[in-house]
Amino acid sequence: MKIKLFITTNIVNTRNVHFSFVAEKLIGNNTSDMDFSMLQNFTSKKLKKTGNFNLKLMSVGEVCSQLKHLNINKSAGLDGISPKFLKLSAEIISPSLTFVINKSITSNRFPQKLKLAKVTAIHKGGPRDIPSNYRPISILNTISKIFERHVCTQLYEFLNNTKLLHIAQSGFRQGHSCQTALTKLIDEWLKYLDNGEIVGTVFFF
Structure with a gap:
């Protein structure tokens, strides 16, 4: 029986490289020859009747409500701020957090640090030394989830109302x-x- 020994750092780096290039491989598929005219015609006809999508600002009450409904059993992201802490301090931090979220909306910029995630590799099966045999689980910062939930709710409502889905x-x-x-x-x-x-x-x- 052969026993393979790995240095922890090498294992982490190998999986990191594999997970990092998954998206690039998908993007690498050439889509320049695809005809999107039917899709463009479909969406343009729908949007003529309803207008374009506009993301609304959040109110302090909405942010506070979302903070109070956080699942305290979820893990913290890279910022180390737990959902339990955010839930307990909801009424105190909601005005400042609302300002940050609305500033992001009006400036069309999402905070770079909120894009970062803590990734855990879960073994799917097969040899453990093959990176593709692992599934990445990303744990985002809880604050970014509040922002994303706000965008998702409005976008989903827009797609349903315009019958784009x-x-x-x-x-x-x-x-x-x-x-x-x-x-x-x-x-x-x-x-x-x-x-x-x-x-x-x-x-x-």
């Missing part, structure tokens, strides 16, 4: 899941079969 879109939507997607798919198949039509499926692996 397709009715069949099930991923990452409230009230939708793999189960609802399969239920709709099977329902469509049964309708075609009841009408005497043939249903064909193609699976990609």
Whole structure:
């Protein structure tokens, strides 16, 4: 039996390089030849009726409410500020935090330090010396989550109101899941079969 010994620093550096280049590999796929005209026409027609998306500012009450509803069992990010501390000090820090968030919105700049995350590598299976056998779990600073939740709520509402999300879109939507997607798919198949039509499926692996 062969025993491989690794220096902790080398292991961390190897995984760091692997995780860092995952996104670059995806971006490296050439999309310049793809035709987005249909998508552009679709969105432009929708936006003509409703107008463009504008991110609203946060109120002190909204920030304070989000702080008070934080899950204190979650881990702290790189800043070391725990959700429990933010929750307990919500009424004191919410005015200052509101100013920072709104300043970011009006200046169109997201604080650089809030982009940083603490990454933990979780072993998925297979040989432990292969970086691709690990899944990265990113723990963001709690303050950045408050900002992101505010943006997500408004953007999701805008996409729903303008019907920019397709009715069949099930991923990452409230009230939708793999189960609802399969239920709709099977329902469509049964309708075609009841009408005497043939249903064909193609699976990609």
